[in-house]
Amino acid sequence: MVSYVTAEAAPLRNTGSIRLYGAEGFAGMHRAGRLVAECLDALVDVVEPGLPTQVIDDFVRDFALKNNALPATLNYRGYTKYTCTSINHVVCHGIPNDKPLRDGDIVNIDVTLIVDGWHGDASRMYAVGGLKRASERLIDVTYESLLRGIKAVKPGNTTGDIGAAIQTYVEGERCSVVQDFCGHGVGQLFHDAPNILHYGRPGSGVELKPGMIFTIEPMVNLGRPHVKVLSDGWTAVTRDRSLSAQFEHSVGVTETGCEIFTLSPKGLDKPTAPAAR
Numbered sequence: 001m002v003s004y005v006t007a008e009a010a011p012l013r014n015t016g017s018i019r020l021y022g023a024e025g026f027a028g029m030h031r032a033g034r035l036v037a038e039c040l041d042a043l044v045d046v047v048e049p050g051l052p053t054q055v056i057d058d059f060v061r062d063f064a065l066k067n068n069a070l071p072a073t074l075n076y077r078g079y080t081k082y083t084c085t086s087i088n089h090v091v092c093h094g095i096p097n098d099k100p101l102r103d104g105d106i107v108n109i110d111v112t113l114i115v116d117g118w119h120g121d122a123s124r125m126y127a128v129g130g131l132k133r134a135s136e137r138l139i140d141v142t143y144e145s146l147l148r149g150i151k152a153v154k155p156g157n158t159t160g161d162i163g164a165a166i167q168t169y170v171e172g173e174r175c176s177v178v179q180d181f182c183g184h185g186v187g188q189l190f191h192d193a194p195n196i197l198h199y200g201r202p203g204s205g206v207e208l209k210p211g212m213i214f215t216i217e218p219m220v221n222l223g224r225p226h227v228k229v230l231s232d233g234w235t236a237v238t239r240d241r242s243l244s245a246q247f248e249h250s251v252g253v254t255e256t257g258c259e260i261f262t263l264s265p266k267g268l269d270k271p272t273a274p275a276a277r
Contacts, residue, residue: 002194002206007187018185018193020211025118025187026252026259029213032069032120033250033261036113039063040124041266047126049103053085056109057096064113072112072119072190079234084110084123091178091219091227091236091244103129106139108246112190119190121215122262123248124269134222135243141173142220142245143270149198149216153251153258157208163200166218178219178244180227181236186250187213210255217248 007019021029039060046059060083064071071082079095086094086108087101094108101107110123125139145166152165170177183196194206198218223242230237238244247270250261263269 004209007211012188014185014189014192016193018206018209018212019187020209021187021213021252022211025211025213026261028116028118029120029187029250029252029261030259032113032115032118033122033263034120034265035067035069035115036111036120036122037262037264037269039111039113040109040122041264041268043109043126044268047101047107047109047128049105049129050100052098052100053087053094053096053107054098056085057082060111067113067115069113069115072114072121076190084108086110086235086244086246088243089238089241091221091238092181092246093234093236095232095234101128104131104135105129106131106135106243106245110246110248117188119186119188119250120262121186121190121248121250123217123246125245125247138175138220138222138243138245139270141170141175142218143247145170145177145198145218145220146216146247146249149218150249150251150258150260153208153216153253155208155210155253155255158203158205159194159196159208160200160204161202162216163197163205164202166216167199170218170220176221176223176225178221178225178227181217181219183215183217183248185212185214208253210253212253213250213261215248215250217246219244219246
């Protein structure tokens with residue numbers, strides 16, 4: 001049985017109940033989400049061939065410190081970096097290191113910053129130099145799937161409506177949706193109820209109510225949907241070595257639809273657009 005609880009009345013831990021936030025929570029998420037979006041915007045001019053992903057991690061660390069924010073991933077369940085950098089066939093949770101990016105790579109950068117106790121969580125794809133058409137198409141499909149998922153967010157709809165909107169579009173484009181990872185409630189906690197699956201049936205799952213805050217973060221593969229986690233315990237890759245892409249926003253359900261907390265101030269939510277080149 002799904003239960004909903006006013007955020008102010010809930011303990012600061014994941015109890016399985018779905019928190020409903022008010023105006024203060026939405027304002028806090030707008031502040032945190034804005035800062036994450038600004039960080040991701042700034043990275044557009046940083047990512048280039050030859051750049052080690054460790055430099056990206058250092059950039060996120062310095063950006064957070066300069067803006068009095070805390071990177072949520074640092075020391076989270078033993079994770080030792082400030083961000084995740086997932087390249088080519090890495091689906092998610094790629095660990096920054098000293099290996100340089102190569103021309104033609106695609107990389108997802110996932111940033112979560114804590115601002116005054118609120119977690120802003122978003123990720124985007126970045127083109128490293130010139131891309132092959134297959135890479136561009138995958139990024140286009142993944143970004144469009146995120147937009148379609150967000151469009152399904154309104155009171156009375158369900159989490160299944162979000163997943164169905166994403167899955168129907170992605171599979172219609174002859175790609176596949178990763179089913180091993182999902183979006184999640186977010187706010188004063190990094191990961192909270194409910195889980196947001198990126199596949200499903202219309203009308204299934206949890207009913208969406210005003211005040212809910214969560215991420216939508218579809219992972220889309222050019223090949224089959226199956227993934228495996230490497231021996232480091234974090235890095236998830238496609239089993240068939242096909243390319244994978246992901247976009248993520250943090251959103252809140254309003255009385256009439258939804259608000260996106262992590263929109264780019266510069267319109268660079270999709271950095272492969274001509275304005276970002």
